[in-house]
Amino acid sequence: MAARLGRHHAIELWLGHLRRTPLLLFLILYTVVTGGPFLWVAMMSIRTTPEIFNDPYGLPVPAHWGKFADAWTISKYGTYFWNSLIVVGCAVALLTIIGSMAAHCLARYRFRGSRFVRVAILSGMILPPQLLILSLFQILLQFGLYNSLPGLIIAYVSTQLAMTVYILEGFFAQLPQDLFDAARMDGYSEFEIFWRITLPIGMPAVFTTIILNFIILWNEFLYAIVLLTDDDKRTLPLGIMHFMGAHQLDVGMIATGLMISIAPVILMYAFFSDILIKGMTAGAVR
Amino acid sequence: MAVVTIDKLRKRYDGAAEDSVKDMTLTVADGEFMVLLGPSGCGKSSALRMIAGLESITSGAVAIDGRPINHVPAKDRDIAMVFQSYALYPHMTVAENLAFGLRRRSVPAPEIDRRVKDVAARLGLAPYLARKPHALSGGQRQRVALGRAIVRDPKVFLFDEPLSNLDAALRVTTRNELVKQQHELGTTTIYVTHDQVEAMTMGDRICIMDGGAVVQIGRPLEVYRNPANTFVARFLGNPPMNLLAATLAWEESGHVVRVPGGRYPVEGYAPEDLARFINGPVTLGVRPEDLYESGSGAPHLAPIRTRVVTVELLGAETLLILTAETGEEIVARIGRDSASHPGDIADLFLDTTKIHLFDPVTTKVIPRSR
Numbered sequence: 255m256a257a258r259l260g261r262h263h264a265i266e267l268w269l270g271h272l273r274r275t276p277l278l279l280f281l282i283l284y285t286v287v288t289g290g291p292f293l294w295v296a297m298m299s300i301r302t303t304p305e306i307f308n309d310p311y312g313l314p315v316p317a318h319w320g321k322f323a324d325a326w327t328i329s330k331y332g333t334y335f336w337n338s339l340i341v342v343g344c345a346v347a348l349l350t351i352i353g354s355m356a357a358h359c360l361a362r363y364r365f366r367g368s369r370f371v372r373v374a375i376l377s378g379m380i381l382p383p384q385l386l387i388l389s390l391f392q393i394l395l396q397f398g399l400y401n402s403l404p405g406l407i408i409a410y411v412s413t414q415l416a417m418t419v420y421i422l423e424g425f426f427a428q429l430p431q432d433l434f435d436a437a438r439m440d441g442y443s444e445f446e447i448f449w450r451i452t453l454p455i456g457m458p459a460v461f462t463t464i465i466l467n468f469i470i471l472w473n474e475f476l477y478a479i480v481l482l483t484d485d486d487k488r489t490l491p492l493g494i495m496h497f498m499g500a501h502q503l504d505v506g507m508i509a510t511g512l513m514i515s516i517a518p519v520i521l522m523y524a525f526f527s528d529i530l531i532k533g534m535t536a537g538a539v540r
Numbered sequence: 541m542a543v544v545t546i547d548k549l550r551k552r553y554d555g556a557a558e559d560s561v562k563d564m565t566l567t568v569a570d571g572e573f574m575v576l577l578g579p580s581g582c583g584k585s586s587a588l589r590m591i592a593g594l595e596s597i598t599s600g601a602v603a604i605d606g607r608p609i610n611h612v613p614a615k616d617r618d619i620a621m622v623f624q625s626y627a628l629y630p631h632m633t634v635a636e637n638l639a640f641g642l643r644r645r646s647v648p649a650p651e652i653d654r655r656v657k658d659v660a661a662r663l664g665l666a667p668y669l670a671r672k673p674h675a676l677s678g679g680q681r682q683r684v685a686l687g688r689a690i691v692r693d694p695k696v697f698l699f700d701e702p703l704s705n706l707d708a709a710l711r712v713t714t715r716n717e718l719v720k721q722q723h724e725l726g727t728t729t730i731y732v733t734h735d736q737v738e739a740m741t742m743g744d745r746i747c748i749m750d751g752g753a754v755v756q757i758g759r760p761l762e763v764y765r766n767p768a769n770t771f772v773a774r775f776l777g778n779p780p781m782n783l784l785a786a787t788l789a790w791e792e793s794g795h796v797v798r799v800p801g802g803r804y805p806v807e808g809y810a811p812e813d814l815a816r817f818i819n820g821p822v823t824l825g826v827r828p829e830d831l832y833e834s835g836s837g838a839p840h841l842a843p844i845r846t847r848v849v850t851v852e853l854l855g856a857e858t859l860l861i862l863t864a865e866t867g868e869e870i871v872a873r874i875g876r877d878s879a880s881h882p883g884d885i886a887d888l889f890l891d892t893t894k895i896h897l898f899d900p901v902t903t904k905v906i907p908r909s910r
Binding site: 440442 | 592593594614615616619620621623624625626627629630631640641644645688692
C-alpha cells in the first residue's frame, strides 16, 4: 500500500514537471533572446574593436577594464553622462512636482474648465513625438532655448507630463474623499492637504512615475539629436552615436558607452522593480 | 453650551432637477443626541455636510449658539466629524492620527500629548498608539475615529453612519459605547443613520427625513407610537406597520372602520377630524405586535380573518405572514410557539385601541384628540 502511494506520488511529481516544461522552455528562450544581446554588449565593452572584428562572439580575455576610464575621459562620456544626469534629473523633478499637483487638482476638484484641462493634458499622449518635433524646434529657437540644456529639459517635461498626470490622477482619484474632508475640518489648507495627505499616501505611484520618466528620458534620442548641436551639450545617447562615423564604426567604444549608459537604468530597476510594479497596477485601477 | 439651530435649510446640487434638502428646520438642544434617520438618498448626509461646512448651503441658515455659521469655514466652526469610512490617515500611527487636528491649531506639544493619552485611555486605545490603521480591527479603527473627534473638544459632534461598516455584534457594543461617551462628555451630537435600531436606542430625539424633507421630529417612542404619516409608520418598526385599505363609517355606537372580514370601533378622535372621511376611504394601520392569536374575551380585541402564508419561527417570537380578506399582506408578531401552518385560516384579534388611521390621499395620520 505504502509502495503504491509512493509510486503514485512520484508519477504526480513527474507529471507536474511535464506540465511546466513548455513554460520553462518559453522562459529560457525569452531570457536568451532578451538577455543575450545585453550579455554580448557587456562582453564587447571590455574588448577592443579589432578583437571584436576578429572574433565577434569571443570571450573578453584579456579584459580591458581601462576602456571605461578612457571612455569617461578621452571619449568624453563623462561629460555626456553629467549632461544626461542634469537634463533627466531636472526634467523628472519638474515632472514630479507639476504632474503630482496637476493630478491632485484634477482628481479632487471640480472647477469650470476642468474637463477641458484634463482633455488638453491627456491628448498630449496621443500625438507621436515625430509630429511635435518641428514645431518644438521652432518654439525653442524663437525663445533662444535651442541647443541648450534648459530647452531640452522643457521639451522633456512637456512630452512626459501627460503620462505622469494620467498615472497619478488614476491613483489619487482612488483616495477616499473623507480623508480630505477630515483634513479640511482639522484646519489644513488645500496645499497642506496635498503635501501631508495626497503625496505621502500616493508615494508608490509618485515613485513609479519617477522611475518610468527616468528610464524613458535617459534613453531618449529624437528630441536630443534635433534640439542639441554642440558636442559639450550632448547627452549619452548622442554621445554613443558619435562613434558611428560614415566610414568606420568603433564598436568597442560604442559597447563601452552603452554599458555606461545602461548602468543607472539597470540599477534603478534592480532596486525598485517591486515598487514600479505595485505603482503601475495601483494606478491602473480607475 | 452648544445649541444648533437649522432654519429652512435647502440644498440643490448643480444640474439636479430638485432639492436634495428641502426647507429643513430643526433645533438641537445643548447636550442633546439628535438622530437624523431616513432611507438612502433622503438628504440626511447632505444636511450633515452642510452643518459641517463641507457642502455649500443653497439657502437657509445654520447657527451654533445663535451665531450664524453659513459662511464660516469648516475648520472654524468648532465641529468634529466622524465619517462612515473613519477617514484615518493610513500613513500615520494612531497617536499621529489623534494628534493631527491639534497640531494644526497650534496647541502646545505637551498639551497634545496629554490629550492624546487621555483619550486613548478613555477609549482603550493605549496599547495601539504606535500602530497604523491597517493593523487595527474595524472596531479599533472606529474608536480611533471617535477619539480623533473627542480630542478636539469641540462644541458639536457630527456622526455620518459610523457603525455601518461593523458587523452586527460589534455594532451593538460600539453603539452602547458611543452613547456612554456622549453622555459623559455632554457634547451636542447630530448622528446620521438609516438604521432604525440605532435611532431608537441612541437618540434623545429622532428627526425622520424622506425625499429631502423633514417628516417628523420627536422622542423615539413617541414617533414609534404616533407616526405622522404612512412613511414613518412603515419605516419605524420591524416588521413594519400593516396598512389596509378601509372605509370609515358612522354607526349608532360611534365611528367604525370597516375592512372586508372585520369592523372595528375607533375612539379618541375628534368628530370634526373624522367628518370628511365618513363613508369614504381611509388607511387602517396596525402594528404586528397589536395582533393576537386569541381574544380572551377582551372588549378592545376584535377579530380579523386571515389566511396564513408563511410561519417564521424565530425562537423568541413567531412571525405570521398572512393575507387579509382584502388580499393585502399583513404580518403578525405572536408568542414563541404557534400552532398555525401555511394555508390555515387564522382568526386573529386586533387591538382596536392601537389602530392608526391615515388619510389615503395625503398619507398623513388622522390625529387622535386623546
